Amino acid sequence: MNVLLEGIFYNGHGLAEGNRILLRMLHEAGFRVRIEARDADERHKLLEPEEARFIASFETTKLGSNDIYLYNWVGSYVRRRPEFRVNIARTTFETDRIPDSWVPELNSFDEVWVQSTFNKTTFINSGVNVPIRLIPNFFDTDRFTPGGPALPLPVREPFRFLSVFDLKRRKGYDVLLDAFLDEFSAGDDVALVIKIRDNNKVNLLIEQIESHPKPKRDKPPVYIIDQMLSTEELLQLYRACDAFVLPTRGEGWGRPFFEAMLMELPVIGTNWSGQVDFMNSRNAELIQVEQFVEIMDNENPAFIGHVWAEPSKSDLRDKMRAVFMRKAEVKERAAWARKELLLKFSRKATARKVARELTKFAEVLV
Numbered sequence: 001m002n003v004l005l006e007g008i009f010y011n012g013h014g015l016a017e018g019n020r021i022l023l024r025m026l027h028e029a030g031f032r033v034r035i036e037a038r039d040a041d042e043r044h045k046l047l048e049p050e051e052a053r054f055i056a057s058f059e060t061t062k063l064g065s066n067d068i069y070l071y072n073w074v075g076s077y078v079r080r081r082p083e084f085r086v087n088i089a090r091t092t093f094e095t096d097r098i099p100d101s102w103v104p105e106l107n108s109f110d111e112v113w114v115q116s117t118f119n120k121t122t123f124i125n126s127g128v129n130v131p132i133r134l135i136p137n138f139f140d141t142d143r144f145t146p147g148g149p150a151l152p153l154p155v156r157e158p159f160r161f162l163s164v165f166d167l168k169r170r171k172g173y174d175v176l177l178d179a180f181l182d183e184f185s186a187g188d189d190v191a192l193v194i195k196i197r198d199n200n201k202v203n204l205l206i207e208q209i210e211s212h213p214k215p216k217r218d219k220p221p222v223y224i225i226d227q228m229l230s231t232e233e234l235l236q237l238y239r240a241c242d243a244f245v246l247p248t249r250g251e252g253w254g255r256p257f258f259e260a261m262l263m264e265l266p267v268i269g270t271n272w273s274g275q276v277d278f279m280n281s282r283n284a285e286l287i288q289v290e291q292f293v294e295i296m297d298n299e300n301p302a303f304i305g306h307v308w309a310e311p312s313k314s315d316l317r318d319k320m321r322a323v324f325m326r327k328a329e330v331k332e333r334a335a336w337a338r339k340e341l342l343l344k345f346s347r348k349a350t351a352r353k354v355a356r357e358l359t360k361f362a363e364v365l366v
Contacts (some may be wrong), residue, residue, distance in 0.1 A: 001358065001363065002063040004084065007073040008035040009055050010043045012197060012228045014255040019072055020055060022139040025351040027058075031358065034061040040071065046228055067365050075102040076107075076302070086361050087109050090135070092119055092252030093294065094170060094273065095306035103127045112356075114252045116274035133357055136277075137253045141347045144235065144262035146338070151236035155223055157191035159324060162241035162265070164195040164234075164256040165248075167204060169298060172247035172270070174208060175313050177222070179247070181212045183317040184220040190324055192222045193241055195234075199226035237355060238263035243323045243330070247287055247311040251275050257284075258345075264338045266330035268319045272309040277329040278345065283337035285323060285330075 003026055008016040016039065035058045037043075069084035075091040075098060089106055090113035093099070098106075105110050106128050114120050114243055115137045119190055143237045146352060155158075161180070165171035173194075180192045194205065202224060229237060238244075244260035245268040250351055251257075255274030260267050261283070269275050271286035288311040295303045323330050 002067040008039040018138040029355040081110045094250035098126045146264040150240040160241040167201045175247040179316040195225045250308040285319040288312040
């Protein structure tokens, strides 16, 4: 079967990482794949040359027939390709609904793939009426090994909370900084390490830290990494830290949560949206939702008028303190959580689901 896979492949975004893994899944399952890379101009910026060459080789594949078009990117740009006999759209959204403009186009597809039960509900409630398939997010789970080299960090404190996110209000970084600075002090021997991608906005973090009312000498340290890291460097960053925390307001899946759990880090995250497919009270610390709020202002206009969760700052403080104080207990639970994720969401298991969903069209394509 011939598949055209469209999306991003080369940059550091989670969608690109997922598409690289999806491409390998399709290739290893015997599908003939051509890709249309919407980020081809970034081909040589991040990936190792060998991987970049491998990905690029699929840009010139000649398809024997137009069997399946698989779009895996932002829903704003999704368009049916009528020259293909089967059209599948895979996308996500992080609020209580999807934009109205997405619905007619998605309903022109044969199927829509989503990565969480949260999105299955929000897409259906928004009016998507074509078949929706639940396909977990794509990870090369074999690479996530807790043992191995750690990234050298200029951090003296023995306990390190880590947070990884795009610098967007949706990620709840304002709640995170306030809770951390309120709860801990310079004498606690604890630090917060923040990894962001956009160094053009790092001043947003710095300004919030500096404006916090606690005297500078009493504030616990916050370290900011504002540069792109390769996958291997990111794994080393997880190994260099002791717990992961992100009071997000909404996720389609929550890739950093999943990655941190695979690396056996105790994880603290909001009890709403995509991540609750794999996070629960047995394997993670779930932050209570204080209220659901209408989004009145946001850097993404598509969010305006939608609803997302406002995580409880006081409960986040309690959860961070508990993880800090009960190190042995939460570490033991984190090891169990990793085993649970590998059992349910291994690369092989997800690859089988993808192959099964595509091969069911074989009779239609004869």
